[in-house]
Amino acid sequence: MGQRSPHPLGGTGKNRRGNPIIKTMNFEASTPIEVPKIVSEEQVQFFVDNGYLVVPDLLAMDEITELRQDTVTLAKGGHPCDNLKALPDDVSDAEAISRILCIHQPHFVSPIIEKYVKHPKICGILSQIAGAHLPYWDGSVKCMQSMLFVKPPNFQGQAWHQDEIYIPTRDRSLIGAWIAMDDATVENGCLWILPGSHRRGYLYPQKAHENPDEFDFAEESYGFDDSGEVPVEVKTGTLVFFNGYLLHRSRKNRGRTFRRVLVNHYCNAWSLLPWSLREGERPASADRRCIVPVSGVDPYAWKGYDAPPKNVSLRTCKAVQEMEASDGS
Numbered sequence: 001m002g003q004r005s006p007h008p009l010g011g012t013g014k015n016r017r018g019n020p021i022i023k024t025m026n027f028e029a030s031t032p033i034e035v036p037k038i039v040s041e042e043q044v045q046f047f048v049d050n051g052y053l054v055v056p057d058l059l060a061m062d063e064i065t066e067l068r069q070d071t072v073t074l075a076k077g078g079h080p081c082d083n084l085k086a087l088p089d090d091v092s093d094a095e096a097i098s099r100i101l102c103i104h105q106p107h108f109v110s111p112i113i114e115k116y117v118k119h120p121k122i123c124g125i126l127s128q129i130a131g132a133h134l135p136y137w138d139g140s141v142k143c144m145q146s147m148l149f150v151k152p153p154n155f156q157g158q159a160w161h162q163d164e165i166y167i168p169t170r171d172r173s174l175i176g177a178w179i180a181m182d183d184a185t186v187e188n189g190c191l192w193i194l195p196g197s198h199r200r201g202y203l204y205p206q207k208a209h210e211n212p213d214e215f216d217f218a219e220e221s222y223g224f225d226d227s228g229e230v231p232v233e234v235k236t237g238t239l240v241f242f243n244g245y246l247l248h249r250s251r252k253n254r255g256r257t258f259r260r261v262l263v264n265h266y267c268n269a270w271s272l273l274p275w276s277l278r279e280g281e282r283p284a285s286a287d288r289r290c291i292v293p294v295s296g297v298d299p300y301a302w303k304g305y306d307a308p309p310k311n312v313s314l315r316t317c318k319a320v321q322e323m324e325a326s327d328g329s
């Protein structure tokens with residue numbers, strides 16, 4: 001278990017929506033994090049109804065450049081990290097990232113990625129939509145996961161899935177914030193979604209798929225009609241937000257350029273997070289505390305926080321395995 005640290009106490013009176021903050025003795029929430037409101041009531045309702053929301057031009061080009069540069073820094077071992085080691089000086093930037101499908105949890109080791117996990121505009125939107133289906137929700141949000149996709153040409157996508165299969169929340173508030181670091185097109189393997197598939201809160205079963213040329217090794221959700229799927233083609237700097245019950249997938253990159261994306265996952269800060277259970281933990285009370293509060297209060301601040309490990313994990317796929325086999329690495 002990582003180290004637990006206390007969090008500054010605070011939170012009295014009324015929250016920013018005018019609801020009374022109910023104080024519990026010795027179980028204080030954190031000091032609120034203020035974020036701006038960005039989207040309209042219509043956009044909030046669109047997200048509730050459809051399970052996704054596309055917000056073009058949310059990030060500026062200099063921010064995208066910073067993210068792209070940090071992808072290279074990570075790949076070259078430029079942040080202290082147990083399993084991303086320094087590459088030789090003569091490795092070019094493109095070469096350095098050319099074998100990476102996806103780095104899981106880069107915000108554990110990169111302060112730049114952590115900065116984007118906490119990006120005020122992104123978190124402002126999250127504070128409006130993540131729990132918009134819940135009565136009395138106050139806009140409080142926490143982050144538990146980041147994933148940095150490079151997805152070079154010929155690299156596989158991920159078969160149909162719902163993120164909530166991997167990261168359970170107590171209240172259907174899991175949400176992905178998918179940051180396009182390149183134009184995402186059908187050709188280079190953009191996101192495909194089934195609008196409205198989140199509505200019933202049904203988690204479809206999963207099985208191994210038989211299409212390793214198209215999809216990575218993660219299992220595939222099945223048991224639904226996918227004829228209504230739509231591609232989400234977006235420009236660089238666009239944010240795609242999607243609910244954890246929304247069925248989505250992405251296909252192989254058939255283009256000639258990288259399809260880079262940083263996707264961070266968040267949920268209502270009032271939901272326990274019974275994720276990555278440890279031996280002896282009860283799912284009903286487990287609450288992973290390796291999280292980053294990004295908006296409003298953290299009602300469980302009194303529990304402290306688990307320090308992140310100084311490592312990341314690398315997702316693999318057929319294209320990665322073929323490269324490794326061809327150079328014997």
Ligand SMILES: O=C(O)CCC(=O)C(=O)O
Nearest residue numbers: 157158163176250261263
């Ligand atoms: O962008 C992709 O290729 C897949 C992203 C995804 O499935 C997710 O973030 O859950």
